Amino acid sequence: MSGGISHHSVTLPDEAAGWRLDRALAAALPILSRERLKVLISAGQVTNAMDVPVRDPATKVMAGARFTIAVPLPTxxxxxxxxxxxxxxxxxxxxxxxxxxxxxxxxxxxxxxxxxxxxxxxxxxxxxxxxxxxxxxxxxxxxxxxxxxxxxxxxxxxxxxxxxxxxxxKHTIDRRYLAIVQGKPMPIEGTVRSWLGRSDANRKKIAVQPDGRGKHAVTHYRTLERLNGAALVECRLETGRTHQVRVHMASIGHPLLGDPVYGGSQKAHRALLGQLGFGRQALHAAHLGFTHPITSCALSMDSSIPPDMQTLFSNLGV
Structure with missing residues (x-):
């Protein structure tokens, strides 16, 4: 490392023979993405064993070839x-x-x-x-x-x-949210599919749009427990659009309790929310599952419902 540059020397293995240079270097140097390596190669930051820059990311490589990558230290x-x-x-x-x-x-x-x-x-x-x-x-x-x-x-x-x-x-991330919604969804589980985009009436809001306008969004919901005029629902996101759960549940008549934008809580609920000092949408990202991008191991983790939502849930018990 010198002059704000980190140098990495790589000797390519036999299986890399015939690969593109950017692909081979990405496999040999996991800390850098292929896209980042393309930029470095094009900038002349990758040199061969003769210390000559190789500027074409598509260059086919040979087994045993040696390259040095000069990576400017991150600003x-x-x-x-x-x-x-x-x-x-x-x-x-x-x-x-x-x-x-x-x-x-x-x-x-x-x-x-x-x-x-x-x-x-x-x-x-x-x-x-x-x-x-x-x-x-x-x-x-x-x-x-x-x-x-x-x-x-x-x-x-x-x-x-x-x-x-x-x-x-690719929508392969497993994301599941817990939401406390107004009313009791019927059917108790289902799928909401729509196009979502900025509202024409209020650009700060997201709204369901006509087909083909905005971004396609899919939410799978299921009722976990029925409450007093409300329900605890799990929402699994197939897509991840802005305000997706909040808009989708409101669109089927079951807005999240406490939601200041898409809500519309019943009078009894508003009184309870005020009594508890609950000033947010009742929404919690409870589960996250994905494949580790470097090790390829499956990772899965859960987060317990936070105390404020637990208190709200308990007060809504039938």
């Missing part, structure tokens, strides 16, 4: 690292799964420039982030609303970020 993220307590459900050198509390914003944005999950991860993971796209930052591949609690995964390395993003794009 510091522009966001500030902040010592914000986190509950860690799983962590290794490639990724981290956080059990996010309600009220914590995921990513800095206008109105929330700090005090976010990203700020907390920059502090917690300092020294272990190898850089996402050349920047020392956690790789956020999905988000949870500020006032939704539960499990969320973030990548520490470029390779893990690419692998996780691919699984989310």
């Amino acid at each position: 510091a993220a522009h966001n500030q690292a902040q010592d914000i307590p986190l509950v860690i459900a799983y962590e290794d050198e490639h990724l981290i799964v956080v059990d996010k509390p309600a009220g914590l914003v995921v990513h800095p944005a206008a109105g929330n420039l700090d005090g976010t999950l990203v700020n907390a991860l920059l502090h917690h993971c300092r020294g272990s982030l190898s850089g996402i796209g050349g920047v020392e930052r956690p790789g956020i591949v999905h988000r949870i609303d500020k006032d939704t609690s539960g499990l969320m995964v973030a990548a520490k390395t470029d390779r893990a970020h690419t692998g996780l993003a691919a699984q989310f794009a």
Whole structure:
């Protein structure tokens, strides 16, 4: 390592013979994604045994060929690292799964420039982030609303970020939410399919759209327990659209209790929510399952319903 550059020497194994250079190097150097390697190759940062840059990612390689990859050290993220307590459900050198509390914003944005999950991860993971796209930052591949609690995964390395993003794009991530909804869904389980997009009336809201407009969304729900004028429901996401569970349950007449945007709680429920000081949508990301993008091991974890939702559940008991 010198001059802000980390050098990696690779000797390709026999099975790499005939492969593209970017593919062979990605297999030999797991900390870098294939997309990142394509950029480095095109920039002349990969040299052969004769110290000559190889600039074509599609170059076919030979077994035993030696290459040196010069990787610029990741630049510091522009966001500030902040010592914000986190509950860690799983962590290794490639990724981290956080059990996010309600009220914590995921990513800095206008109105929330700090005090976010990203700020907390920059502090917690300092020294272990190898850089996402050349920047020392956690790789956020999905988000949870500020006032939704539960499990969320973030990548520490470029390779893990690419692998996780691919699984989310293919809808192979197992995500299940617990929601307390108004009324008692009939049938007690089913599937909601629709197109979701920004509401024409209120651009801050997501709305069910005519077929072909917006993004296709699929939510599978099942009633776990019937309550007093409400129900505890598990929602399994086949897709992961903004506000998907909240919009889909509201669209079938069962909005989440406490939801300030898509709600419409009955008078008795509003009184109970006020009495309990429950000021958010009753939604918790309770289960997360995926394939580890580096080791290919199946990972599965669960998060217990948080105390505020448990109290609400108990007070709604029949």
